[in-house]
Amino acid sequence: MTDIQHVSRPFVPPYLLERIASGGSQRLRECARHTLLADRQFRAREGAAHLPQGSSARGQVVRYIYSAGQRQELPGRLVRREGDEAESGDAAIDEAYHGLGATYRYFWEKHQRHSIDDRGMALQATVHFGRDYENAFWDGTQMVFGDGDGELFNRFTIALDIIAHELTHGVIQHEADLVYAHQAGALNESLSDVFGSLVKQYRLGQRVEEADWLIGAGLFTERVAGRALRSMADPGSAYDDPLLGRDPQPGHMRDFVETEDDNGGVHINSGIPNRAFHRLAMALGGHAWDVAGPLWYATLLDERLGRESDFTAFAELTLDNAGQRYGQGSREWTATRDAWRDVGVAVR
Numbered sequence: 231m232t233d234i235q236h237v238s239r240p241f242v243p244p245y246l247l248e249r250i251a252s253g254g255s256q257r258l259r260e261c262a263r264h265t266l267l268a269d270r271q272f273r274a275r276e277g278a279a280h281l282p283q284g285s286s287a288r289g290q291v292v293r294y295i296y297s298a299g300q301r302q303e304l305p306g307r308l309v310r311r312e313g314d315e316a317e318s319g320d321a322a323i324d325e326a327y328h329g330l331g332a333t334y335r336y337f338w339e340k341h342q343r344h345s346i347d348d349r350g351m352a353l354q355a356t357v358h359f360g361r362d363y364e365n366a367f368w369d370g371t372q373m374v375f376g377d378g379d380g381e382l383f384n385r386f387t388i389a390l391d392i393i394a395h396e397l398t399h400g401v402i403q404h405e406a407d408l409v410y411a412h413q414a415g416a417l418n419e420s421l422s423d424v425f426g427s428l429v430k431q432y433r434l435g436q437r438v439e440e441a442d443w444l445i446g447a448g449l450f451t452e453r454v455a456g457r458a459l460r461s462m463a464d465p466g467s468a469y470d471d472p473l474l475g476r477d478p479q480p481g482h483m484r485d486f487v488e489t490e491d492d493n494g495g496v497h498i499n500s501g502i503p504n505r506a507f508h509r510l511a512m513a514l515g516g517h518a519w520d521v522a523g524p525l526w527y528a529t530l531l532d533e534r535l536g537r538e539s540d541f542t543a544f545a546e547l548t549l550d551n552a553g554q555r556y557g558q559g560s561r562e563w564t565a566t567r568d569a570w571r572d573v574g575v576a577v578r
């Protein structure tokens with residue numbers, strides 16, 4: 231259990247890659263096996279010796295984009311840095327640069343957060359990691375993106391919500407630091423999806439009914455029968471493919487999946503709190519970053535949120551924060567309570 235905190239947090243869960251490793255073509259099997267091996271090898275690095283200087287000016291982002299040149303080494307060669315306004319012409323480099331910027335902007339403009347640590351930490355990303363590497367991860371100090379295999383997975387910078395998801399793992403690490411296992415781990419995953427989606431919606435200026443509420447839309451090639459990796463609105467419906475299988479996410483506590491795989495189902499049961507957030511945002515209407523986003527953010531920063539919190543503990547705190555901000559019995563408070571009840575999480 232103690233080791234779990236020091237493992238990287240890959241975007242694509244192991245159960246999906248294991249299906250490819252056993253059922254795909256020879257090339258795809260090899261890609262998936264290499265990816266699984268790299269995911270196990272790359273553990274969060276303590277100390278962060280290579281971390282460059284961040285920004286002392288609040289509201290100002292500092293970005294460094296590196297290329298690993300298809301090798302498995304971090305951080306790689308510096309290819310674009312803050313202030314390099316000319317596009318490099320390399321899609322992964324430019325998407326990472328703009329994705330980090332959009333994520334910083336959301337957290338700054340909506341939550342007055344100055345980067346991952348709220349102290350101006352430089353945002354670093356490495357692209358072109360590994361050969362045909364089918365994943366993206368946060369390693370404790372930076373983001374890492376593979377190019378995908380080109381058959382099932384496109385490059386991982388293609389979806390802004392994936393970039394924001396990985397960065398949010400860093401924010402969580404600096405705040406509640408939820409243990410990456412079982413319900414606390416599923417909350418960790420869910421918060422990364424929630425803010426991943428919020429960053430995308432904010433960037434696109436979308437109202438709740440205009441947003442797709444998908445995580446990783448565009449990541450699958452057209453050969454895959456699927457829209458994305460996860461659906462916050464309708465967990466379990468994101469993909470249903472002969473090779474990849476069916477999206478295993480539940481959207482209600484009665485379908486909660488008891489498993490020891492995937493750190494106790496962190497990428498599976500996150501569907502339940504994901505759907506609660508979606509229910510709340512839809513009930514309130516307008517922009518999800520106006521009420522629902524700040525409520526979840528306040529809860530993430532709430533000192534009462536323990537590292538091993540379960541769904542109920544988190545839900546109670548969202549309700550408490552809604553009461554403090556809007557008053558008990560207010561429209562916002564009632565909608566928060568109902569959203570959790572809708573997914574079977576018992577609250578007062």
Ligand SMILES: [Zn+2]
Pocket residue numbers: 239240241395399419422
């Ligand atoms: Zn994650």
